[in-house]
Amino acid sequence: MKPTIKDIAAESGVSIATVSRVLSHKTGTYSEKTQTKILAVAKRLGYRKNSTAVELVKKKAAVIALIINATPTNFSTQIIDGIQRRASELGQGVIILYAGNRNAELQHQAIVTALERAVSGILLAAIEPDAEDLTLLKESHVPFCFVSVYLGTDKVLSVSSDNEKLAATTTDYLLDRGHTHIGLAGVDTYHTGSQRIAGYQKALAARDIQETTIKYGDYSYESGRQLLAEFLPLKVTAIIAASDMVAAGLLNAAQEAGIAVPEQLSLVSIDGTDICRITTPALTSLTQDFYQIGAQSVDRVMGEKAATFVPVEMVERGSVKSVSRGG
């Protein structure tokens, strides 16, 4: 049988209350002598605390729930890493709950599971909630925060890149290099996609360019591969890919079609994970700081100070070529 504080109490001739006080470091409530004695007995018995019992009486688990979509992208590792590290610093564990692939039922189920465990916070990574989920979360009185998704309002906690600004920056980057026929590939039809489209359109409009070429997708490699064919007849000279995977798909499809990157087609991807270094040529990217997004979302949900938007960075590699103006 696993030893409990009761066993330690009996063994050392004190009450369980004293044992509890010593073991949970309620300093100032016990003498050094009893501390030494109890610690020795605890060690000898191989005592390990029962977190479940602690959580029951405290009515709060020192755990953050992370609900995450099995998206076809690959940044989740960095987000999880950031969350995990920061949570650990704050003395919180992390439960990860998968919500399938935009599966409303599983997504709902994951939230319920988190609520049942009285977690101290809920993080929703790359999740676009429906109205029901949002109500459920709000009524639960458990703090929650969207990660890498911004719902367009500050009423709901959120940590992400500023998608609109990021898309505008990327578009400007290509405009500055002489491109005027610029496509946008692989965006979704939810908040993130809409925000990026808005930034893309604004940047073009600011230079009096009416032509926009938007192709929707699901952020996957396959998505990128398929979309290339749709861009070909449109004589764009540059494409902004909604993810590294989309960019890789576009790149490989282009190479198979005999289109040289960056000579005939420039590519910029949004994300900036390791994928960008691996392709040939390496992909120039608007790099998001996923680690920070994860870390700050923990701060956010735990009530610490944190930014809503995490800065991004343009990283030049080899997939963009400047073209002569008026081209």
Next chain:
Amino acid sequence: MKPTIKDIAAESGVSIATVSRVLSHKTGTYSEKTQTKILAVAKRLGYRKNSTAVELVKKKAAVIALIINATPTNFSTQIIDGIQRRASELGQGVIILYAGNRNAELQHQAIVTALERAVSGILLAAIEPDAEDLTLLKESHVPFCFVSVYLGTDKVLSVSSDNEKLAATTTDYLLDRGHTHIGLAGVDTYHTGSQRIAGYQKALAARDIQETTIKYGDYSYESGRQLLAEFLPLKVTAIIAASDMVAAGLLNAAQEAGIAVPEQLSLVSIDGTDICRITTPALTSLTQDFYQIGAQSVDRVMGEKAATFVPVEMVERGSVKSVSRGG
């Protein structure tokens, strides 16, 4: 205040025992009438069970702990996916605990945390345990299973690819295509690395080839990049990379050095994740079934039937060239 079964009991005029029985589907112990009544009240009150209380009285949490290294490789997503899905089928949740990067202290801490929560099983992915950890695990009487690591003994539960056989298969594959100067790049110095080295050496010895060229690494892209230079003076015609990332590193370093793949150098990578499709040329790989490894490890740790070794598959892409015999 969150409603409890006590509230439901009061509201519907029955005892908490009856409520509990209805809510936990102890069929045959309550009438249909009370069931209807209690369910209605529960719904009206917005009742949600308190898992913590359940776990305390049952002395077991319906949760599997997954302890995982932040390795520089990228297969963890697939493993987690397999674990998550299978666990969910068995009604188990999953807690993921990071163990840093081969950080003995964190690793130990993660095991202790799992033990404190009375989890139903512990999964250790890509973890090489030290003696102390192993003792701790064994004494805890909680079932545990190594994932994607085989300790070389069947006394400890484990699900992985058969590293020795897999390395031999890969080596044979290259031998069959006329290569006789074959390198092995990026293996570690623990169980997995040793087993692969053994397979590699045996396959060569079986064809009376004494020359072996082994370069150690940490499975990372950087590792691959750096190791290429060490192979160059050794005039190997083919290299087996210990991971996709290593292969990608070797590939890109080769291209920068003006060495054509596969014309001048053949590459096979062990893992077979999406990375292999993204590089140019695409990487031929000895593909592991990480999803199955994850899924079966859940079966293993939960006492269901499961294999220790999960089959692998050779997937031909574009990074291997046959050479004329005697080359």
Next chain:
DNA sequence: ATAGGCATTGTAAACGTTTACGTAACGTGC
């Protein structure tokens, strides 16, 4: 009518902690 069985429900203990409250012992200052 009666014993036995079954269906349904209630009572209360148990799980392992934390913590409010009470209390005893021991100064300390007067």
Next chain:
DNA sequence: GCACGTTACGTAAACGTTTACAATGCCTAT
């Protein structure tokens, strides 16, 4: 010697469930 504060510890309730056991009522076979 007394009031008081402080220190150290114990008692017992509480957290929200599950479940062994007891109790009740009803039905059936005799």
